[in-house]
Amino acid sequence: MTRSVETLVKDPELVAKRHEQICQAALTLFSRKGYYRTSVREIAKAAGLSIGALYSYIKNKEDIFFLIYQRILSIFRERMLKAAEGIEDPDLQLKAAFKETLRIYDEYRDEVLLLYQESHVLGRQALQSLMEVDRQYASFFQEILERGNREGRFAVKEPNLIAVSLLFLCAVWALKGWNLKGYTLDETIHHLIPFIFHGIKGFGPQEEKREPEEARDEGSRHR
Amino acid sequence: MTRSVETLVKDPELVAKRHEQICQAALTLFSRKGYYRTSVREIAKAAGLSIGALYSYIKNKEDIFFLIYQRILSIFRERMLKAAEGIEDPDLQLKAAFKETLRIYDEYRDEVLLLYQESHVLGRQALQSLMEVDRQYASFFQEILERGNREGRFAVKEPNLIAVSLLFLCAVWALKGWNLKGYTLDETIHHLIPFIFHGIKGFGPQEEKREPEEARDEGSRHR
Amino acid sequence: MTRSVETLVKDPELVAKRHEQICQAALTLFSRKGYYRTSVREIAKAAGLSIGALYSYIKNKEDIFFLIYQRILSIFRERMLKAAEGIEDPDLQLKAAFKETLRIYDEYRDEVLLLYQESHVLGRQALQSLMEVDRQYASFFQEILERGNREGRFAVKEPNLIAVSLLFLCAVWALKGWNLKGYTLDETIHHLIPFIFHGIKGFGPQEEKREPEEARDEGSRHR
Amino acid sequence: MTRSVETLVKDPELVAKRHEQICQAALTLFSRKGYYRTSVREIAKAAGLSIGALYSYIKNKEDIFFLIYQRILSIFRERMLKAAEGIEDPDLQLKAAFKETLRIYDEYRDEVLLLYQESHVLGRQALQSLMEVDRQYASFFQEILERGNREGRFAVKEPNLIAVSLLFLCAVWALKGWNLKGYTLDETIHHLIPFIFHGIKGFGPQEEKREPEEARDEGSRHR
C-alpha cells in the first residue's frame, strides 16, 4: 500500500494503459511458468513493448509482480464489499460474501495461485501490506459472524479464527481445483455452504431463509 | 514416486545420511528465501559439503526439492495413518485424523509451505504423484465420512468435496498462521473441531463422545 | 546449410559485422588452443565484446564453430569454381582447380586445420552438410577427369576415387606443412602437378600446354 | 619418445596389462566422442578399473592419449618396416610399403583419425616426437624413391615432397573413407597404385613387374 511503482513516464493515462498491458502479459506468463522462470524480455515482448519502454513504466521486475498484486487486491476487496453490502440477515450476508469470494477466486484463479505461490517474491513491506489486506478481508467475515452471534443466529466461539478459516476455505476451489474436477463451481458452492453452516453433522434447524434473487443456480433446495 | 534420485555415490547408508544433511540445509534456505533465490552453492555450504560432493548425491537442483518432497509425503502419510488406525467411532476417528494432520502440518510447517508455494518447481511427473498422494490422503478422510454417513452419525452429501475441504482446512494453521498469532495450535484445533462438526450454527447435539486418552488437551468441556 | 545461427540482435548489418569479429577472434584461438581449450570468455574478450554481447549474436559455443565453418565452405566453393570455370582444356582446367585449391588451403590454413581437427564438434546435421560440400567439391574434380577421359587426354579408371584423392592431396600443404618447410607453396604446386599427371614414373609425354597467363610463377619449365 | 608415462605401481607386467586395458577402453571412447567429451570416469569404468586404480597407472588424462599414441606409432613403424624390408625392386618395395601402410591405416582407422583430429592434445614435446616419427616414416618412402631414381626406374624431382605426399595419400582411406564407400580397401589400393606410378595420364610403360606372392588380390592385371 505504502509502496508505489515509480515510473519514468509521467502521463498518468499512458502509465495506466501500459500497466494494464504489462499486467495482462505478465500474469499469463507467471501463471504458466512462474515468476522466476519468466524473463523480463518475455514480458516485454508479450506486452508489445520494447525492454526500454517497459522499464519506463516500472523500476524492477518485482514491480511487475507488485502491480499485479495491487490490482488483484483492489478488485477483490471492491467486489466482495459490493456483493455483501446492505444485506441485513447474517445468514444471507455470509452466504453472499462466501459465494462471491469463491466466484472471484474462480474468475481470478491464476491470480490467486500467484498470490499463494509467489508471494515470497515481494519484499517485507509489500508482504506486510498483503497480509494486512488479508486481515481486513477476514475481519469482514468476522464482523458478520459477530453480528450473527449477537443476534443469536450463530454460535461461533472464536469468530476471528473461524473467519480466517472461512476465507481460507474459499481458496480450496482455486488451489485444489484439480482435486475437485468432478464438481462445477456452483456445485461446490452449493455443498460447501451447508457444511459451513451445520458442519458434517448437518443436523441443525433446516428452515433456511431463501435468497429470492438467486434461487435458480444454487438455491435453498439443499439441506 | 516412480522417479528416484540417482546418485554417483553408491553406499546407501552414506547416501541416506547425506540426503538428510542436504534436506535439512535446503529446507531452511528454501523456507527463508524460496527455491529460486537459493543457490546450490549456499545449499552445499549449509549442508557442510563441497559443491562437488553435493552433486554426487543429486543430479539436479530440482532433485533437492524432490528429495524434500518425497520425505514429507512419506512422513505425513505414515503418521496420519498410524494416528487414526483402529478407531471405531467415526467421530473420534475423524477428530484423531484431523488433529494429527494439524499437528503434523504444524511440526512441518516449513515443508507444508514449500509444498504449497514451490511445487511448480517439480516437473509434470513428480507433480502428478504429489497430487496422487494428496488424493489418497483426502480419500482417507472421505472413507471416514462415508462410514459416518452409513452409521447415521454424519450427514454429508458430498463426502469427496468435504474431505478435500477438511484436508485443506488443516493447512490454515500452516499457511495462515501469521493471521492466527493469537491462538496456540491446541486452541486452534480445539475451536476448529466443533466448527467442522456443527458449522457456524453450532446447534447440533452437544453431548460429544469423550476421547479418554486425550481428555486433557482438547477435551469436550468446550461448548 | 539448413541450420542457421539465431541471433537476439536483429539488425543484419550489425550481426554480420559482429559475426566477422567473432569468427576472426575465435579462429585464432581455436587454431592455437583447439575448440575445447578455448573458453567463450576468451573469445568474447578477443572479439572485443562482453560475454553478454557475444551471446546476443550466437546461441551456443557450437554456433561459433558453425559460423566459422559456414564461412569457410562458402569461400572455398566460390573461389574454386571461379578459378576453374570456362577453361576448355582438361589439363589446364585440372591444373587451375588444383592450384587454386592449394592456394586457398594455404591462405586459410588455420581454417582447414580446424575442419580436419575439430569437425566432430559439429552435430550430425552440420557434419552431414560438411560432407556433402566435400562430395560436391570432389565431384567437380571428377567431372574434369571424366571429360579428360572422354577426350582421350586422361586414362583414369576410377575418376571418383582419384578425384577424392586429388582433393585430399590439396590438404597436404595445410596439414603436413610442417613437414614441408623446405618448400614454398609455389614449389610444392610446381612439383606436385607433374606427379599428379605422370606419377612417380614421370615418363609421360612431356610437351605440356602452357598456360599463358601464369607462365611466371609456376610455368612449364618443370619437366 | 623422450617423455614417458610415470606410474605409481611398479610391477612392469601389471603396468603393461593395465595400460592395455586403458588404451582399449579409451580408444573406443575417444573415437566415439572425442578426447574432451570423454571423462576420465568413463574411461575408468570402461577399463574395469576404479578411478583410483586408473590413476596409479597414469599421471594425467593426457597420459592416456600419450599411451595410445605411443602404441600406434610403434605398431605402425614396426609393421611397415617389416612389410617392405628386403625387397630389392624399387617398384615392388614402394608398392609393398604403400599397400601395407594403407592396410595398417585401415586396420587402425580409429587410431589414425585420433592422431589427425586430437593430436593437439599433446603438449609441445610429444607433438614434436610425433612429427619426428612422421618424418622418419616419410623418409623411408623417400629412400625408396631415391633408390628408384638412381636405378633409372623413377623420375621424381623432389623425392622428399613426393614421399610426404605418398604417405599422406595413405590416409585418404582412413580420413575420407566415408566419401569412398563404393570401394573396398583392396579396390582402393588396386586403383591408387597405378595413379601413383603413372598419374592421371597413365600412359607410362605398362609392363609392370608382378609380385608373385600376392598376385591374387590386387595383382598387376589392372591397367
Next chain:
DNA sequence: CATGAATGAGTCTTCATTCAT
C-alpha cells in the same frame, strides 16, 4: 595395490538492468 568420496576451479549460459541514439 585398490577404492571411491571429496574437492573446487572453471565452464557455459542467462538475465535484470542501463544508456546512447
Next chain:
DNA sequence: CATGAATGAAGACTCATTCAT
C-alpha cells in the same frame, strides 16, 4: 518517449585429480 545493444554478475553444473581408508 521509444529502442534495443550492451553489460557483467551470478547461476547450475562438470570433471580432473587427490587422499584417507
